[in-house]
Amino acid sequence: MPLFKLEKKPPRGPAGKWDVVVGEQLCKACGFCLNVCPVDVFAYRKTTNKIGWFPMYTAHEENCIGCMLCYQICPDFCIDVRPKGEASAAGSTSAIQASTLP
Amino acid sequence: MNHLATKYLRPSQIPTKACHGCGIGMIENWILQSIEELGLKREDVIFGTGIGCVGRQTFATWGGDNFGATHGRALAIATGLKLAQPDKKYLIVVGDGDAASIGTSHLIHAARRNLGVTVICEDNMGYESTGGQFSPTTPAGYVTNSSPYGMVEPSFDPCDVVKAAGATFVAETTATQWHQTVKIVKKALQNDGFSFVHVRFPCNENFGAYALGTRDTLKNLEWIYEHTQGRKADGSETDFTWETGIKHDASNSRPEFTRILRDMNARVREKLGGGPA
Amino acid sequence: MSTVTTDTLVAPWAEWQERFTRGRRLLEAGTYALTEGAITAGCRLFAGYPITPATDIAEYMSKRLPQVGGYYMQCEDELAGMHACAGGSLGGLKAMTATSGPGFTLMHDAYGWAITNEIPVVVVDAMRVGPISGITGAPGQGEFYVARYASHGGNFETIVLSPSSVQESFWLTVDAFNLAERFRTPVTILTDQVISDMWEDLFVPEGDDLDFVVPRRHNLMMPFYPLASDALDVPPNIIGQGTGVCVSAYTHTEEGYDIEAMEAQWAQTYRLVNKIRHHRDQLTRYETVGVEDAEVIAVAYGAAARTVKTAVREARGRGVRAGFVRPITLWPFLDELYARDVPYLVCELNYDGQLVREVMRSAPDKTRVHFMGKSAELHTVAEVVTALEGVARQGRIPELPYIWTQVR
Numbered sequence: 001m002p003l004f005k006l007e008k009k010p011p012r013g014p015a016g017k018w019d020v021v022v023g024e025q026l027c028k029a030c031g032f033c034l035n036v037c038p039v040d041v042f043a044y045r046k047t048t049n050k051i052g053w054f055p056m057y058t059a060h061e062e063n064c065i066g067c068m069l070c071y072q073i074c075p076d077f078c079i080d081v082r083p084k085g086e087a088s089a090a091g092s093t094s095a096i097q098a099s100t101l102p
Numbered sequence: 103m104n105h106l107a108t109k110y111l112r113p114s115q116i117p118t119k120a121c122h123g124c125g126i127g128m129i130e131n132w133i134l135q136s137i138e139e140l141g142l143k144r145e146d147v148i149f150g151t152g153i154g155c156v157g158r159q160t161f162a163t164w165g166g167d168n169f170g171a172t173h174g175r176a177l178a179i180a181t182g183l184k185l186a187q188p189d190k191k192y193l194i195v196v197g198d199g200d201a202a203s204i205g206t207s208h209l210i211h212a213a214r215r216n217l218g219v220t221v222i223c224e225d226n227m228g229y230e231s232t233g234g235q236f237s238p239t240t241p242a243g244y245v246t247n248s249s250p251y252g253m254v255e256p257s258f259d260p261c262d263v264v265k266a267a268g269a270t271f272v273a274e275t276t277a278t279q280w281h282q283t284v285k286i287v288k289k290a291l292q293n294d295g296f297s298f299v300h301v302r303f304p305c306n307e308n309f310g311a312y313a314l315g316t317r318d319t320l321k322n323l324e325w326i327y328e329h330t331q332g333r334k335a336d337g338s339e340t341d342f343t344w345e346t347g348i349k350h351d352a353s354n355s356r357p358e359f360t361r362i363l364r365d366m367n368a369r370v371r372e373k374l375g376g377g378p379a
Numbered sequence: 380m381s382t383v384t385t386d387t388l389v390a391p392w393a394e395w396q397e398r399f400t401r402g403r404r405l406l407e408a409g410t411y412a413l414t415e416g417a418i419t420a421g422c423r424l425f426a427g428y429p430i431t432p433a434t435d436i437a438e439y440m441s442k443r444l445p446q447v448g449g450y451y452m453q454c455e456d457e458l459a460g461m462h463a464c465a466g467g468s469l470g471g472l473k474a475m476t477a478t479s480g481p482g483f484t485l486m487h488d489a490y491g492w493a494i495t496n497e498i499p500v501v502v503v504d505a506m507r508v509g510p511i512s513g514i515t516g517a518p519g520q521g522e523f524y525v526a527r528y529a530s531h532g533g534n535f536e537t538i539v540l541s542p543s544s545v546q547e548s549f550w551l552t553v554d555a556f557n558l559a560e561r562f563r564t565p566v567t568i569l570t571d572q573v574i575s576d577m578w579e580d581l582f583v584p585e586g587d588d589l590d591f592v593v594p595r596r597h598n599l600m601m602p603f604y605p606l607a608s609d610a611l612d613v614p615p616n617i618i619g620q621g622t623g624v625c626v627s628a629y630t631h632t633e634e635g636y637d638i639e640a641m642e643a644q645w646a647q648t649y650r651l652v653n654k655i656r657h658h659r660d661q662l663t664r665y666e667t668v669g670v671e672d673a674e675v676i677a678v679a680y681g682a683a684a685r686t687v688k689t690a691v692r693e694a695r696g697r698g699v700r701a702g703f704v705r706p707i708t709l710w711p712f713l714d715e716l717y718a719r720d721v722p723y724l725v726c727e728l729n730y731d732g733q734l735v736r737e738v739m740r741s742a743p744d745k746t747r748v749h750f751m752g753k754s755a756e757l758h759t760v761a762e763v764v765t766a767l768e769g770v771a772r773q774g775r776i777p778e779l780p781y782i783w784t785q786v787r
Contacts, residue, residue: 003327028122072280075127077107145621162636167618170627182463186470187619370445
């Protein structure tokens with residue numbers, strides 16, 4: 001099975017039950033999460049973050065199938081994938097993206 | 103930061119000094135999962151690191167007590183420290199230079215003594231922090247900053263060295279084997295003895311640039327993936343394959359070093375106490 | 380001509396040996412005394428590598444430490460030994476290592492790590508003659524400067540003490556551990572093959588009331604490294620109590636992680652240098668004989684001091700008003716001992732001249748500082764008396780076989 005799936009497929013099975021939170025101020029734009037993801041969740045921002053990269057963000061959280069590959073492959077502790085409704089340090093995507101993360 | 107990083111890491115050190123696409127952060131993320139799955143708290147674990155990319159990028163990220171040793175000497179310091187603080191879990195996170203080159207003597211003797219620490223040897227197959235010179239684990243023929251005509255020195259696998267020296271847990275994974283690494287680090291931490299986990303990971307800036315010809319993060323991680331599988335994307339064979347998995351598991355079969363000394367002390371003091379006045 | 384001279388000893392144990400008279404009286408070697416001094420001071424970890432003439436310390440420690448619940452570690456080499464001592468001290472154990480010149484050189488990386496992280500460790504360097512490995516079993520004093528500059532990078536001060544008898548080896552070791560705790564730094568005991576191997580009267584005090592030992596305490600709160608502060612008696616940090624302390628070789632913050640900033644560089648250096656320089660009064664230890672009315676003053680430390688002191692008394696008997704200065708604290712160097720404007724005769728066990736350079740720097744007239752270097756054997760009393768007479772009467776040392784007088 002290939003590591004990176006450049007072609008994104010629509011989700012098979014339950015989707016949209018996961019909060020996908022990206023710490024955009026920590027992201028160094030390596031591209032692993034976007035490319036390892038089997039469905040279409042991530043995209044690059046058009047403006048840079050505080051450390052000078054165009055960070056990843058959660059563009060289509062509703063497609064997430066909870067495979068956790070992005071969480072495992074991120075080298076910068078940026079991504080949290082938690083079941084929706086579960087109290088977690090991650091919080092919801094919109095709330096975190098509205099704030100400035102450390 | 104993700105929830106484990108929030109729980110265990112030092113916020114002032116995140117983002118780390120690592121380059122983009124570097125494998126060190128990935129491996130640390132998996133180590134945090136192992137720590138959490140074992141129910142360990144910050145104060146239960148001590149991190150020891152060295153010099154070089156792995157040493158410097160990891161140092162001070164851990165939120166609890168940690169030390170950054172001189173080059174190659176993390177295990178020497180850990181030997182003294184474990185005598186003073188035997189009940190903690192030790193994660194000695196070092197690179198291939200620190201463990202398999204300058205620090206190999208201490209690696210061998212810590213394994214021989216069965217010192218109760220877990221060494222995570224994160225191997226990017228060269229001295230990448232100083233620009234990309236070759237190391238004792240650089241594969242044969244590869245071009246690096248100091249092997250411009252190709253690596254001609256034979257390389258070795260530090261797993262073989264520690265196994266021969268008496269390590270009680272030896273395993274190898276790569277940067278595309280997250281589930282295996284989490285499970286293996288958990289097992290390694292549960293060995294009250296010397297555990298050695300060897301993880302190969304990609305370097306984009308130096309090894310990628312000079313040996314593989316690209317700084318593309320996807321291509322370099324794929325190179326790791328191919329050499330883990332033994333097969334390239336087009337189905338052809340790779341020039342070599344890493345043998346991954348648990349190579350030797352004699353966990354908890356031999357007494358741990360500081361336990362040996364403490365037992366000896368108890369015997370000596372008992373004899374003194376029971377002897378003639 | 381006055382043959383009565385005043386002996387002065389300035390050292391904390393001058394008072395300790397008055398107060399503590401209950402204990403064992405033995406005939407023992409300097410290495411034994413060093414070991415017992417360490418154990419009395421609370422040392423519970425020895426990590427080193429056997430090397431002549433310090434091997435006996437390792438052997439005694441291997442026997443004594445398990446008896447008191449401590450650990451003897453025979454490391455794969457000296458640099459592992461010093462690192463293990465630093466690690467053990469960081470974990471809460473008072474630690475010591477013992478070596479000779481070849482091993483001391485290997486310890487420099489670790490010594491620097493202990494300096495920059497303010498970790499108390501006692502390091503014994505039992506010198507022997509050089510260059511390099513020289514003659515195994517012959518005395519030398521070739522690490523005078525090396526002990527001051529025991530690591531790379533500059534920007535630090537060191538504390539170095541040197542005993543001159545078996546009894547002094549005992550007390551001075553306790554003192555070294557105390558200074559290591561109070562100053563949060565490694566302390567070097569520069570002894571030599573003669574003082575290590577010789578056998579003399581030794582008194583070892585016993586009892587639960589030995590209040591001259593500074594106990595180990597730990598710092599559990601920020602700042603772990605009080606930068607830009609010269610404060611003494613800051614307790615050492617500890618790994619293993621969940622304080623979150625960071626320990627490394629780099630220029631660091633008060634928390635201990637590395638930072639590349641001029642402010643941190645200044646503040647850290649300020650602390651490492653001035654915690655010692657600003658408290659030199661706590662580090663003054665020396666002995667003098669007959670300096671008040673001296674017309675020539677002999678200077679020596681360690682084993683060399685034994686015969687030189689005897690020679691000074693002999694010379695007095697022959698009409699030379701000779702005086703004697705024995706620095707016990709070698710570093711920070713006690714400039715004030717050489718303030719008198721008289722000729723000095725510096726007797727050292729090396730030919731390249733080390734102590735003599737510091738005396739030349741400190742004395743009012745460096746042209747009247749004479750070098751009497753000898754290697755592999757102690758200066759004989761007759762040689763030193765001849766030299767004292769020569770310096771006092773003719774202003775120079777007469778030619779003597781195997782005595783080196785050139786400094787440049």
